Amino acid sequence: MKKKYPLIEIKGLSYRYDKENVLENVNLEIERGTFLAVVGPNGSGKSTLLKLILGLLKPQKGEIRMFGKDISQFRERQKIGFVSQKANSFNSGFPATVFEVVSSGLTKKMGLFRFMKRADREKVDLSISAVGMEKFADRNIGELSGGQQQRVFIARALVSEPELLVLDEPTVGVDAKSVQSFYELLGKLNKDKGLTLLMVTHDIGAVSDKVTTVACLNKELFFHGSTREFEEQKMEDLSGIYGHGVRVLSHDHHNGKNGEDIK
Numbered sequence: 001m002k003k004k005y006p007l008i009e010i011k012g013l014s015y016r017y018d019k020e021n022v023l024e025n026v027n028l029e030i031e032r033g034t035f036l037a038v039v040g041p042n043g044s045g046k047s048t049l050l051k052l053i054l055g056l057l058k059p060q061k062g063e064i065r066m067f068g069k070d071i072s073q074f075r076e077r078q079k080i081g082f083v084s085q086k087a088n089s090f091n092s093g094f095p096a097t098v099f100e101v102v103s104s105g106l107t108k109k110m111g112l113f114r115f116m117k118r119a120d121r122e123k124v125d126l127s128i129s130a131v132g133m134e135k136f137a138d139r140n141i142g143e144l145s146g147g148q149q150q151r152v153f154i155a156r157a158l159v160s161e162p163e164l165l166v167l168d169e170p171t172v173g174v175d176a177k178s179v180q181s182f183y184e185l186l187g188k189l190n191k192d193k194g195l196t197l198l199m200v201t202h203d204i205g206a207v208s209d210k211v212t213t214v215a216c217l218n219k220e221l222f223f224h225g226s227t228r229e230f231e232e233q234k235m236e237d238l239s240g241i242y243g244h245g246v247r248v249l250s251h252d253h254h255n256g257k258n259g260e261d262i263k
Contacts, residue, residue: 005067006030006032006065007031007032007163007196008053008198009029010028010053010062010063012025012026012027012062012063013052014026015057015060016060021219022219023045024219024220026062026220032163032196033196034196034197034198034213035199035212035213036199036211037199037213037215038050038199038201038214039202039216039217040216042202045217046200047168050168052064053166054080055074058072059071066080078161079164080162080164080166081105081157081158081162081165082157083157083166084168085168085169085172094142097137097138098128098144098155099128099138101156102127102128102152102155102156102159103120103121104156105155106124125137127155127159128152130189131154131155131158131185133151147177147178147179148178150170150182151185154186163195164197165195165197165198166197166198166200167197167198169202170182170186184210186199187209190210190212213226
């Protein structure tokens, strides 16, 4: 039986660059099985929060616990899969097949120069199938669309069998037609496989029926609750957080909702 503790527990977290505060007294818990979207305007501290969670920055004030351990003592990084912005994380012109790209996600477990065993190849095949890209396994990554490439990058993150998948602005470089199917994929991974997801995005429209909880950040944590509770927030409150008029959009095109302006 898995231990009953939040996968991520943040208490009194503050961080500053030079003299500028970018995070102020943030308290946040992420439970197992959650699909959390962290939303907020540009410069709200989302990227800094992500770097702190991933261990790329050290907390200056406050506490972060990962899988029940203080982050300074946390060594099981294989439990975390990470998908960054496609445009900044991978050279799509690199001559590698989908299978090769996904198999690179096993480097930490296999070692850089070890040959793949049969079990490793099966893991790669399963990860590719999990994101619906099995027909493209031998295709060069550069021949795929932006949406297809992001599916491959998710498969690369999944192949090490993480318990937490972190995504940083995952729809950057993804065409509008592919965004809905991309969120459906994330929702399926969360609902059917029980994978915990943390998605950082500036797009309020990402808060669809696929997301279970929302954290709204602008240096301080202004809101943390269910998607429904977030959608029920007063429009003027959200506008104040963002500092300008924004538009809440649903990516669920089947329900006929076109969104609501915040003025």
